[in-house]
Amino acid sequence: MPVSSDDEAVLQFPILIGDIGGTNARFAIVVDANSEPGETRIVQTASFASIDEAIQQAVLDHTSLRPRSAVLAVAGPVDGDEIRLTNCPWVVRPKAMFDTLGLHDVVVLNDFEAQALAVVALGEEHMEKIGPGEPEENAGRVVLGPGTGLGVAGLIHASHKWIPVPGEGGHMDIGPRTARDREIFPHLEAIEGRISGEQILCGRGLVNAYRAVAKADGKEPRFSTPAEITAAALDKSDAIAVEALEFFVTCLGRTAGDLALVFMSRGGVYLTGGIAQKIVPALKAGNFRAAFEDKAPHSALMRDMPVYVITHPLAALNGLAAFARTPSRFGVETAGRRWQA
Numbered sequence: 518m519p520v521s522s523d524d525e526a527v528l529q530f531p532i533l534i535g536d537i538g539g540t541n542a543r544f545a546i547v548v549d550a551n552s553e554p555g556e557t558r559i560v561q562t563a564s565f566a567s568i569d570e571a572i573q574q575a576v577l578d579h580t581s582l583r584p585r586s587a588v589l590a591v592a593g594p595v596d597g598d599e600i601r602l603t604n605c606p607w608v609v610r611p612k613a614m615f616d617t618l619g620l621h622d623v624v625v626l627n628d629f630e631a632q633a634l635a636v637v638a639l640g641e642e643h644m645e646k647i648g649p650g651e652p653e654e655n656a657g658r659v660v661l662g663p664g665t666g667l668g669v670a671g672l673i674h675a676s677h678k679w680i681p682v683p684g685e686g687g688h689m690d691i692g693p694r695t696a697r698d699r700e701i702f703p704h705l706e707a708i709e710g711r712i713s714g715e716q717i718l719c720g721r722g723l724v725n726a727y728r729a730v731a732k733a734d735g736k737e738p739r740f741s742t743p744a745e746i747t748a749a750a751l752d753k754s755d756a757i758a759v760e761a762l763e764f765f766v767t768c769l770g771r772t773a774g775d776l777a778l779v780f781m782s783r784g785g786v787y788l789t790g791g792i793a794q795k796i797v798p799a800l801k802a803g804n805f806r807a808a809f810e811d812k813a814p815h816s817a818l819m820r821d822m823p824v825y826v827i828t829h830p831l832a833a834l835n836g837l838a839a840f841a842r843t844p845s846r847f848g849v850e851t852a853g854r855r856w857q858a
């Protein structure tokens with residue numbers, strides 16, 4: 518049965534850490550409380566029948582270290598002894614891992630919680646700042662990650678701990694603001710009649726935005742993938758792609774600003790995930806900050822809030838490593854998500 522309390526927060530070293538996405542899984546081993554994670558192993562989830570096989574072949578077969586504990590972040594709800602992943606056929610069975618991998622203690626977190634932990638773990642050298650403002654130490658923070666979907670988490674500091682607040686903020690409504698928005702919005706593909714953040718602010722959403730911009734002007738869209746659209750927008754070779762990316766960063770600024778108001782994130786707003794890193798020039802061009810700060814009567818407050826893009830390629834793994842080394846630094850509830858042999 519899952520352990521019902523996290524009183525015994527300390528994990529025994531060596532600790533295997535793993536960030537399991539829909540497409541890629543990244544693993545490393547933390548040997549003690551003072552060490553950085555060892556060599557990172559990155560595998561495609563589709564190359565292995567199970568997570569146990571991936572850990573055995575990609576990690577354990579290459580080291581004499583025998584992890585006693587594991588902290589795994591997965592894309593999907595952690596509920597019960599069998600954890601199914603979104604966008605990947607792997608099933609995480611922590612109790613079976615005691616036998617198959619020799620583990621004694623397994624903690625399973627949500628992938629976006631790991632991104633939130635990374636915000637605390639990584640220094641500014643792993644971030645690119647978008648606009649003005651300085652972070653207030655220990656003030657609230659917000660993490661937004663446009664990727665396959667739109668992940669959102671708050672991060673608050675209380676009782677000397679950083680507490681991630683996971684949620685489904687990527688599914689909040691988003692609406693038009695300008696006359697041009699009102700021409701584009703009717704052409705966006707909706708979900709049950711609604712435009713949520715995720716209809717625009719993710720890979721699929723960028724394609725949706727691009728098609729809507731084309732339709733608003735009666736033009737034929739040429740591209741079908743997010744990468745094609747960002748490439749054509751960044752080198753300014755296609756006017757529809759340029760406007761689609763401007764629309765995307767404007768909507769991202771609008772949603773980031775709303776979330777910053779909710780969490781009063783004077784500690785900063787942090788953009789994570791695969792897409793933000795690839796569109797830094799577009800985020801710096803001005804539309805993002807203008808939309809972020811356009812929050813009357815609180816525009817002055819918004820102008821002082823810093824925004825960062827996390828540029829570290831293994832941010833979530835760093836967040837997990839920080840948690841594995843010193844779990845007491847974080848208010849991460851492990852009840853129902855920790856299994857001990």
Ligand SMILES: Nc1ncnc2c1ncn2[C@@H]1O[C@H](COP(=O)(O)OP(=O)(O)OP(=O)(O)O)[C@@H](O)[C@H]1O
Binds near residue numbers: 542719721744745
């Ligand atoms: N150059 C690019 N510009 C814009 N979007 C891109 C680009 N390259 C990839 N994408 C999109 O980014 C999304 C994937 O984002 P991300 O890399 O954050 O993945 P993920 O959901 O975290 O998955 P995993 O953890 O398995 O890698 C996909 O929708 C993909 O089409």
